[in-house]
Amino acid sequence: MAGRIRSEDVALVRERVSVADVIGEHVTLKSAGGGNLKGLCPFHDERTPSFNVTPSRGFWHCFGCGAGGDAISFLTQLEHLSFAEAVERLASKAGITLHYETADGHAARSAGKPGQRQRLLAAHAEAARFYAEQLTSPDAQPARRFLAERGFDQQAAQDYGCGFAPDAWDALTRHLRTKGFTNDELTVGGLAKPARSGSLIDRFRRRLVWPIHDIGGDVIGFGARKLFDDDNGPKYLNTPETPLYKKSQVLYGIHRAKREIAKQSQVVIVEGYTDVMACQLAGETTAVATCGTAFGPEHITVLRRLLMDTDEFAGKIVFTFDGDEAGQRAALKAFSDEQRFMAQTFIAVSPGGMDPCELRMASGDAAVRDLIAGREHLVDFAIRSILAKHDLDSVEGRVAALRAAAPLVAKIKDRSLRPGYTQRLAGRLGEDVDMVRKWVQAAGRGEAPPANPAAPARVPGPQRTAEREALKLAIQLPDLAGPYFDAVEAEYYQDPVHVAVRDAVTKAGGASAAPGGPNWIAAVTGACDDLAAAALVAELAVEPPRVTGEPDAFYVNTTMATVQRPTVERQVHGLKSRLQRINPQTDGEEYMRIFGELVTLEQRLRGLREQVSRGV
Structure with a gap:
């Protein structure tokens, strides 16, 4: 309006409405x-009444x-x-x-006929009955x-006002006319529509119908689900845009x-x-759903009023989406909208991608x-969804994943959360935290990312010294060093000449x-492939x-042990990052397999560290 x-x-309204009658509907006075x-x-x-009503003053x-x-x-x-x-x-x-008026005090022409809203609400209430x-x-x-x-008995159908649109072209239209409603009111309210013949026919026919209420409880529209295969309409048909x-x-x-x-x-x-009904009947009484459209900014405005959402992170928003690709896209879209909230936002995806009703x-x-209790932070889900699209076992895949995920972390509205998610992203990628932080900061400023993060780092001095000493022992004392040396393959060496x-x-x-x-x-x-390696053998x-x-x-x-330790440390770090990317609820077998590998590798790492410390 x-x-x-x-x-x-x-x-x-203040003069004619009894404050005692209004409050008396909700409070025993x-x-x-x-x-x-x-x-x-x-x-x-x-426990002790302190709520006072003074009817004579309407207060x-x-x-x-x-x-x-x-x-x-x-x-x-x-x-x-x-x-x-x-x-x-x-x-x-x-x-x-x-009556309605514009900001300058003039009557609002688009406000509709006097009493139109009340008439349309009455028509919808009668239609619901x-x-x-x-x-x-x-x-x-x-x-x-x-x-x-779908698990809904007669009582549930009555509680939610479920109905049926008869197999007749104008059953509701004829009924509402007998109640005094005009063709214009039925058309404006979206309850009926003109046929090709010029007569008026019902909006819904041969469908299961749900009444849709506004926040105050008035019926303002309907949602209708197709039941018959020969119904050529969409699966769900909703009331069109109306004044209500x-x-x-x-x-x-x-x-x-x-x-x-x-x-x-x-x-x-x-x-x-049906998902709303399933959740509410299961005890999740805060469930709601959009009606034929994506969750958007105006829905957020409604919810912020209910959540008392301010600059404090007081409320929780839990999205449930199917686990398929479309559901993931919807979740990532929700992440963008979530930035309009100051609440904590989560996502819940059920095993097998079932919706709450199916579950x-x-x-x-x-x-x-x-399902709702096992929710995860939407930021975590968004990051995980992005990383899942890349091969994180390859250098190129990790760089591509970082390029895609860094802007997402940079968009987190609460700046105090960014460092933690930056560290978590680095852990999942198996990359240096400082390097990932630079990428996130660059993304936040709209700048190009830093230089190639995958460029190999210089081999630390102690590591180079240990590798040289190992090769020296193998060349000078093969009878002593041989069994230990041969057990440590070339992948544990970092210096290219040492590898050769x-x-x-x-x-x-x-x-x-x-x-x-x-x-x-x-x-x-003689087995060396280049002169640098052959020269090194002569030195050793x-x-x-x-x-x-x-x-x-x-x-x-x-x-x-000193030669092996850095590589094993990286392997442990890599397995930990892989575990962070696996959902133990949906991929329990894979999670336990990786966890077992991690336990074994950590035991090996402890042994290497103990050996090194004893030799110092």
């Missing part, structure tokens, strides 16, 4: 003497929590309505026609079967969930009507509650079987070992 409500009409009433405050827990006040106001403010706080929504609700009950009655008819058996197959129904603002189930959302500071976003049918109410010499030892037959002396040195030299053949006295088995073992 364009424009604001005329101030004179607001004053009339008893006489407190002097014409005053008292009851338990609905806005905070208390209420709680001496416990300090809240107070008139009938309008009571509804805005209790029902989480906007000021205009509360006024319209009270005006409708009191039979008051509201009509559809609900039709659900018990013989022709509605397919609709009842649909509900029963704005799909970008509507959340199915919000009128039932609003108080629990405010009480728990949590809302669960699901994808369909409840397969495993019961507890499984639905476990290590390969030459293998090509020469290995140190364990070497005779030693000049023939062994000549064999290794005459260079004294770095040990006081004669080398022994302990010294050789310590040297080889």
Whole structure:
């Protein structure tokens, strides 16, 4: 409705509406003497009544929590309505026609006919009753079967107002006409539409119908599910845009969930009507769903009002999406919208990609509650979804993954969370935290990423020294060093020239079987592929070992442990990062396999570290 409500009409609502009647629908009031009433405050827990109502002045006040106001403010706080929504609700009950005007005080032309909203709401309420009655008819058996197959009994159907649109072109239209509603009202409200012949026909036909309520509980539209194969329409058909129904603002189930959302500071976003029913019936009473459109900014505005969302991270938003590619895209879209929230945002994806309704049918109410309880932070899910698209076991894959994920971390609205997620991203990639931080910072500034993060780092001095000493022992004392040396392959060496010499030892037959002396040195030299490696063999053949006295088995073992340790440390780090990328609930077998490898490798690393420390 364009424009604001005329101030004179607001004053009339305050004058005619009894504050005691409005509050009495929600609070048990008893006489407190002097014409005053008292009851338990609905806005905070208390055992002794401190909530006072003064009907003669149209005012209420709680001496416990300090809240107070008139009938309008009571509804805005209790029902989480906007000021205009509360006024319209009270005006409708009191039979008051509201008028609207623009900011400059002129009548708003687009406001519609006087009393139009009230008339459309009445038509929708009657339509909801009509559809609900039709659900018990013989022709509605397919609709009842649909509900029963999804775990919803007759009581659930009644509680949620489920109905059936008869197999007739104008059954609802004829019914509403007998109630005094005009063709224009039925068309404007989206309940009927013109046929080619010029007559009016029902919007929905031969479908299971759900009434859609606004946050105040008024029916403003319907959602209808196809039941028959010869129905050529879409699977779900919703009310079109009307003066009442704005799909970008509507959340199915919000009128039932609003108080629990405010009480728990949590809302669960699901994808369909049956998912809302399944969640709420399973005990997740904060579930709501969008109606035929994606979750967007205007939905966020509605929820922020319920969550009291401010600059503090007080509330929780839990999205449930199918585990398929479309569901992941929806989740990543939600991440972008989540930045408009100050609440903590999570995602819950059930095993096998089942939606909450399917999960409840397969495993019961507890499984639905476990799904929501097992949620993960949306940022974690978004990062994991991006990394899953890349081969993180290759250098190129890790660089591509970092290029894709760094902007996402940079977009996290709460700056205090960025360092933690930067560290987590580095762990999953198996990359240096400082390097990943530079990429995230560059992405946040809209700059190009730093130089190639995968460029090999310089070999540390101690590592180079250990590798040289190991090669020296294999060349000079193959009979002593051979068994230890041959067990440590070339992959543990980092210096390229050292790797070439290590390969030459293998090509020469290995140190364990070497005779030693000049023939062994000549064999290794001849097996070298380049001059640098051959020159190094000549140096190592005459260079004294770095040990006081004669080398022994302990010294050789310590040297080889020093060579291996950095590589094993990287392998442990890599397995840990792989574990972080695996969901133990959906990929339990793979998770346990990697975990077993990690345990074994960590035991080996401990042994290497102990050997090195004993040799120092």
